[in-house]
Amino acid sequence: MLSLIIFSPLAFALALAFGPWGGHKSARRAALVLSLAQAAFTAWVLWGGDFSAAGFQLQERLAWLPALGAGYHVGLDGISRWLVALNALLLPIAVLSSWNAVERYPRAHYALMFALQSMVYGVFLSLDMLQFYIFWEASLLPMYFLIGVWGGERRLYATVKFVLYTLAGSLLMLLALVWMAFLARTQTGHLSFDFLDWSSLAIPAGQQMWLFAAFFLAFAIKVPLFPFHTWLPDAHVEAPTAGSILLAGVLLKLGTYALMRFNLGLFPEAAHAFQKPVLIICLIGAVYGALMVLVQRDFKKMVAYSSVSHMGLCVLGLFSFTLAGEQGALLTMLNHGISTGALFLIVGMFYERTHTRDLSVYGGAVLKMPVLGLLFLPVALSSMGVPGTNGFVNEFLCLRGAFEAFPWAGAVAALTVILGAAYMLRLTQKVMYGPLGGAKMEALTDITTRERASLGVLVALIFALGIFPEGILSNTQPSVQAVLARLTPGASTPAAPAPAAGGEARP
Amino acid sequence: MIPAYGLRDLAVLGPEIACILGAALVLGLDMAFRSQSSKRLVEAAAALALGVSAALALGRLAAGPGSAFGGQVLDGAVPDVFRLGLAATGLLTLVLARREGGSQGLLHAEFYALLLFALGAMELITVSQDLMLSFVALETFSLAMYVLAGFNKAWHGNREAALKYFLLGAFAAAFFVLGMALVFGALGSVRLDAASALLSGGKLAAPREMLLDLGLSLCATALLFKVGAAPFHLWTPDVYAGSTTPVAYFLSAGAKLAGFGALLKLLGAVPGCPAPFPQILAVLAVATLLAGNLGALRQTNLKRLLAYSSVAHTGYVLVGLLGLGTAGSGAAASVLAYTLVYAVMAFVAFGLVAAAEGGLKRPLLLEDLQGMGFERPYFSLALAVAMVSMAGLPPTAGFIVKLGVFKAALDGGHTLAAVVAILNSVVSAAVYLRVLVALYMLPKSPDGAQGGARLSGTLGFAVVALALALLALGLLPGSLLALGSL
Secondary structure (H helix, E strand, C coil): CHHHHHHHHHHHHHHHHHCCCHHHHHHHHHHHHHHHHHHHHHHHHCCCCCCCCCCCCEEEEEEEHHHCCCEEEECCCHHHHHHHHHHHHHHHHHHCCCCCCCCHHHHHHHHHHHHHHHHHHHHHHEEEEEHHHHHHHHCCHHHHHHHHHHCCHHHHHHHHHHHHEEEHHHHHHHHHHHHHHHHHHHCCCCCCCCCHHHHCCCCCCCHHHHHHHHHHHHHHHCCCCCCCCHHHHHHHHCCCCCHHHHHHHHHHHHHHHHHHHHHHCCCHHHHHHHHHHHHHHHHHHHHHHHHHHHCCEEHHHHHHHHHHHHHHHHHHHHHCHHHHHHHHHHHHHHHHHHHHHHHHHHHHHHHHHHHEEEECCCCCCCHHHHHHHHHHHHHHHHHCCCCCCHHHHHHHHHHHHHHHCCCCHHHHHHHHHHHHHHHHHHHHHHHHHHCCCHHHHHHHCCCCHHHHHHHHHHHHHHHHHHHHHHHHHHHHHHHHHHHHHHHCCCCCCCCCCHHHCCCCCCC | CCCCCCCCHHCCHHHHHHHHHHHHHHHHHHHHHHCHHHHHHHHHHHHHHHHHHHHHHHHHHHHCEEEEHHHHHEEHHHHHHHHHHHHHHHHHHHHHHHHHHHHHHHCCCHHHHHHHHHHHHHHHHHHEEEHHHHHHHHHHHHHHHHHHHHCCCCCCCHHHHHHHHHHHHHHHHHHHHHHHHHHHHCCCCCCCHHHHHHHHHCCCCCHHHHHHHHHHHHHHHHHHHCCCCCCCCCHHHHHHCCCCHHHHHHHHHHHHHHHHHHHHHHHCCCCCCCHHHHHHHHHHHHHHHHHHHHHHHHHCCCHHHHHHHHHHHHHHHHHHHHHHHHHCCCCCHHHHHHHHHHHHHHHHHHHHHHHCCCCCCCCCCCCHHHCCHCHHHHHHHHHHHHHHHHCCCCCCHHHHHHHHHHHHHHHCCCHHHHHHHHHHHHHHHHHHCCCCCCCHHCCCCCCCCCCCCCHHHHHHHHHHHHHHHHHHHCCCHHHHHHHHCC
């Protein structure tokens, strides 16, 4: 089942690329149908899992490279479940967003989006680390082409920077992966890349530091954490709308997901040693990102920097090592995907009409676009974290977690809430309200049914998750607690397989 | 006393003999039928000889290790796969020559004969246990390659290429002779098995052991020149750019297979490399990587770019070689797998260069590729696969073999070299991304070549099939990893 989730988009991508779709109209229709079918299938599979306990569901294993100790191994738990769902949800939205925007090489465009979706599923579901790495790296290529071919004017600079930055981090992780496989060989007698095998290894504290650092660098660049974030605004600004939605919506989550799963799950001692430095760079990133939003004059760059700020907060919760913080981080991954996805969608709607992202042109859009004005407000409120929207829940949980761990961290982080409100209100006011901006604003037309549908779904989710977050929190909790249990020194580890093997094999 | 050799001895050298007889046959056919139709006949004879050579190498692989001529020749699984790879490289060179040979003046019997002579000697050097024999093989294939490099005098920079290659090659050969002399001084013999026995037994007095080590390293230096390792790599861009495309491919892939086959023999004779040598090798590997990748970064001429890329790939193979002293690191297998996959990647790349430069009166530039991406989808996809594979990104064979060499280096304890090498991959990615940028992301250049780049005929088929193979081997690398169990 999980394999079908991973590989069906890849098959769809091939079908789109080489199938009989002549013009861009039939290509986009095919893409929409396929993406909806994919989402429906994924939802059906996810529904079937039992998430009342930690541990991986629906596991599938195949001997793939026995000589290297690497296999094909997938599994789903409470943490990956919702991220998989997010990935399924955002593809149809991204397809709808490029409905009219993409006329050059539409088949290739949609095919790449499906290929990207497939790779992202692969990352979330892999339990074999070599396989994980392959999906991780392979996810770069579709995005590279999406930005490079369909992007804005400085797309080449942005896309090459994006690939090289991400690659620089992940290649060191590859060495760490091989190192871990060797460690498995010294302790169990055979090479292994399997995550479940690795969880039961006793990793000497000194080596943990290096391994943690190599993993952390790879993931921190992806998230991106300050000071590794500079590729993100460039990539976002140059990306086509669909690229931005997928980049912010799911690609960044690869980093936070992997931090949670692997850095915290495999190297608990190193995680504790690195806790304070990581919290500090998260705080700097969250505040710095928010301040950067305030000074931007480019609509899309504002949203991009707000991502930097939000992701800083997310990792802050992650590294608080408290239940509230971890749950908040996980929820932030989902909610950020929804609300920032919606924001990029809105930026795209405006850009299609005005062909500019320069904020000085905007003003009073609500007069011309009342429906968009109505839908914009909840999105902005969610990004601010106003109660009643989903953004409030995750922000509150992250702050609470940080405060529990270190009161000073919570105090500084609270600053981002104020700054967040400041920049979102400024943005809303500048774009939506006030007098009409000028000729470009005069010519605005309200959003179409297609646009209403895609934005409406996201807005509905913003309220649904804001009012009833428990629906998600309750079935992520066992898995999150399992992660925490490994982090708590001395506590028994109920979720990890064969915990008893821990101490004795220490070389 | 002259030892008696028999057919059994000749059988071990079957693949080489097939090449040499093929060369003789080619020359004979050319003399017998001096007509236009003989061109096809000559080509068929050359292909047949290479096919037989490959089949015999396969037979030797199945038959297991065999020693011949009193131990001067020793084959085994790894050398046999090298011989198989060399014969296959020869066939691929024929495919390239078929496409480009006409316009580049290669369709002469001499071209095929030289190619076959070179391949015979290259195969020989991978099984030779005797430095004198190795030297003869080295010089035989080098001479053939000097002539091949200068085969088409009308081609831009061709004479410069041939002369440069010859002068530097002669210089490298001198290293080999000096090294051999030192080895003889230390042992009274130039046999690798003798060196190996004495070194592992520890029966050698310290000064003589030093002499032996020095001699072997000088021999290795000559081979490092052939594979284009820094600081002996400066000839590669000029020679590749000046040679015709089939020859450039043969220089890169064939010389790498032969050179690394010989290096494995040579270094395999030194059990547990003594202290400074692995370190020197590590420095060379890193220097080669830097020279290749940084050099490639600024190239606009595609052949020069591929030349620097070939240097960089030599660097990766050297990284794999670092694990050689460590049991179970799979170093030899990683070197073998990397060179074989390189031969395939390079074929796809050079094949597409050959397809694109058809009819062009100047070297192919990156800007000629601009705007091809969606206009020539299959050409571009094949080139993109080759570039992604050369960059070592999944899901391609390039990733798997790169993983293999890093694993070998880490197992050998060369963590620092592995880290530097892997960071070099970022630079190399920048190099290959430039090709992708030109293909897909830049508008058609007004000065660019128009109309070329058609994939057709044998070349088109081979290029597409091998590009697919690179993908397939990246996803199901079982057969590449099976090399580890040889």
